[in-house]
Amino acid sequence: MTFDIETFHADAVQTPSHESVTEMRSLLVDRLRAEGYEPDSDDLGNVVATRGDDDGPHIVLNTHIDTVPPHLPYERDGDIVRGRGACDAKGPLAALLAAFLRAEMEQGRLTLAITPDEETTQTGAKALSERLDADAYIVGEPTGLDVCIGARGQCEGRIVVEGESGHAADVDRSRNPVHAVSTVLRALETYDEIEGQDADPVLGAPKLTPTGLAGGDAPNRVPDQATITFDRRNVPPETSDAFAAGLQAHLDQHVSEPITATVELIRPDTPFPDPFVTDEGASLVERLQAASGGEVRAFGAATEASYFARDAPTVVFGPGTLADEDGAVAHSEREYVSLEEVHAAADAVTETVESLLGE
Numbered sequence: 001m002t003f004d005i006e007t008f009h010a011d012a013v014q015t016p017s018h019e020s021v022t023e024m025r026s027l028l029v030d031r032l033r034a035e036g037y038e039p040d041s042d043d044l045g046n047v048v049a050t051r052g053d054d055d056g057p058h059i060v061l062n063t064h065i066d067t068v069p070p071h072l073p074y075e076r077d078g079d080i081v082r083g084r085g086a087c088d089a090k091g092p093l094a095a096l097l098a099a100f101l102r103a104e105m106e107q108g109r110l111t112l113a114i115t116p117d118e119e120t121t122q123t124g125a126k127a128l129s130e131r132l133d134a135d136a137y138i139v140g141e142p143t144g145l146d147v148c149i150g151a152r153g154q155c156e157g158r159i160v161v162e163g164e165s166g167h168a169a170d171v172d173r174s175r176n177p178v179h180a181v182s183t184v185l186r187a188l189e190t191y192d193e194i195e196g197q198d199a200d201p202v203l204g205a206p207k208l209t210p211t212g213l214a215g216g217d218a219p220n221r222v223p224d225q226a227t228i229t230f231d232r233r234n235v236p237p238e239t240s241d242a243f244a245a246g247l248q249a250h251l252d253q254h255v256s257e258p259i260t261a262t263v264e265l266i267r268p269d270t271p272f273p274d275p276f277v278t279d280e281g282a283s284l285v286e287r288l289q290a291a292s293g294g295e296v297r298a299f300g301a302a303t304e305a306s307y308f309a310r311d312a313p314t315v316v317f318g319p320g321t322l323a324d325e326d327g328a329v330a331h332s333e334r335e336y337v338s339l340e341e342v343h344a345a346a347d348a349v350t351e352t353v354e355s356l357l358g359e
Contacts, residue, residue, distance in 0.1 A: 003035060005098045005346060006339055010074060012090040013083040018069040021045060021116045025065060028097075028114060035101055045116035046124045049100070052357070056108025059353055060132055061096040062125070062308065063089045063140030063318070064118035068331050079339050087320025087337040088330035089118070092140025095319060095345035102346075103353040110353060118304050121270040125304035129311070136284040136313050136356065138349060139305035142320030142330055142337070145344060146294035149285055149315055150202045150277035152233040154302030155240035157265045159184055159251070161215075163258060165224035177226045178215055180259040184228060185210060187254040191247060200235040202277045203298050207233040208247075229266075233302070240265060240272040273302045276309035284313045287355045292317070292348035319345040 008031060017024035025047060032039045032049050039049040047065075072084040081091075093114065100112040113132060115124035141148075161184055163177035173179045191208055199205040208230060215226030232243055248263040255261040265272070278285060280296055289296055299305075299316040300323075308314045319341035322330045329335055 003031070003098060003101050005094050005342060008097065009081065009090060009094040009339070009342060010076070012093060013081060013086050014074040016071040016084075017065055018067045018071050018084060021065050025116065028065060028093075031097070042127070044124045044127050046128055047114040048111060048128070050109055050111045051100070052105050052107070052109035054109065057135040057356060058109040058111065058133065059356060060111045060113050060134040060137045060308070061100055061140070061349065062113045062115065062128070062137060062304075063092045063096055064115045064304070065090075065093065066116055066119050068119050072333065072335060080336050081339060082334070082336040084335060086335050087142040088335065089140055089142070089318065091142065091320045091337040091342050092318030092345065095342050095349060096138070096140045098346035099349035099353060103350045103357070105354070105357040108357040110357060115304060121267070122273065122304050122307070123270055125307045126271040129307035132308075134308070134312050137305065137308040137315070138284070138288070138352070139303060139308065139314060139316045140318040141299065141301075141303055141316045142322055143299060143317050144294065144321045145292045145317070145319065145341060145348065147285055147289045147292060147296050147315050147317055148299035149280055149296055151273070151275065151299040151301065151303050151305065151316065152203050152206070152235055153238070153240065153273050153275035153306060155232045155234070155243065155265055155272040156267065157230055157232070157244065157263060159228040159230065160225055160262045160264065161228065161255075162225045162260045162262070164222070166222055168220045168222055171222040175258050176222050177224065177259060178222065180255060180261070181213065181215075181226050181228060183254055184251060184261050187251055188230070191250050200275070200277065203235045203275060206235045206238065235275045236277060239274050271307070273304060273306035276306050276314065278309060278313045278315060282313040283356065284352070285315055288315060288317060288348060288352045291351040291355075292344070317345070317349070
């Protein structure tokens with residue numbers, strides 16, 4: 001094998017993928033071809049390579065090649081690499097690619113499935129989840145080598161509060177949508193308590209956060225509507241669709257005519273990741289934890305692992321961290337990863353794959 005994990009990681013971090021993943025996808029495909037594999041690229045931009053056969057379990061290694069803006073230049077200081085994607089998720093990508101290439105298998109299949117849009121629409125992972133049939137999934141994200149067995153779901157939406165427009169001197173407050181915003185915000189505060197959304201033993205409590213307000217274009221005129229945007233982090237068994245319906249029913253009990261408040265998911269035609277929890281006693285969890293030495297815990301952000309977890313045990317795992325004692329790392333201007341952790345992640349995934357496909 002000619003693959004060098006540090007060289008690939010350096011090339012990947014130096015390749016911008018915050019606006020287009022075309023160049024990054026080419027880097028990955030060329031690397032796989034150089035190692036003797038002919039990956040498949042579908043219409044959505046997923047890159048999939050498989051080795052082994054159908055006689056035995058099927059394990060999928062998944063992560064993504066897109067990054068958030070802006071692009072940050074590559075810098076290396078000894079063991080530390082800085083730059084956009086260093087830990088989210090080109091560090092995990094390098095580790096999973098190394099494991100895919102080096103793992104010694106006696107049975108089954110190993111698939112590397114890389115998506116192009118985890119940071120945006122997640123249509124790639126959703127399509128892969130409907131196409132792949134696997135017995136276990138390892139999804140690469142920065143976890144500090146901990147084995148994350150679940151994550152809260154995430155959806156975004158808006159509440160359109162509608163009333164009567166007119167001159168500020170004439171419109172009664174009972175018909176003023178801006179005045180009604182306070183009623184809606186109070187209802188959001190009580191939603192989980194009243195609707196009985198209990199905390200999950202692994203993921204903790206759900207969270208509903210208003211994130212923006214808009215309405216009106218003149219100080220002496222009442223607008224016909226005001227808009228509140230929100231972010232929802234849900235826990236099982238709630239799905240994004242069930243949440244939207246539940247919140248609508250909740251608001252209907254608090255907002256009375258002539259005011260109306262309508263809940264809309266902002267991305268109704270693309271998927272939202274739902275919450276998931278994998279059994280801590282699953283063989284995948286136990287073996288990866290033994291190989292990595294990390295803790296078993298929940299992941300701190302929403303992840304496309306959600307789509308795969310519907311069908312098979314799924315864990316989130318990789319080098320780097322979402323945040324450290326100084327604040328945010330992933331998605332921040334100080335994004336970094338330790339190459340020692342990248343190597344350790346590759347070793348742990350390799351050992352896990354070999355233990356599951358070498359029996």
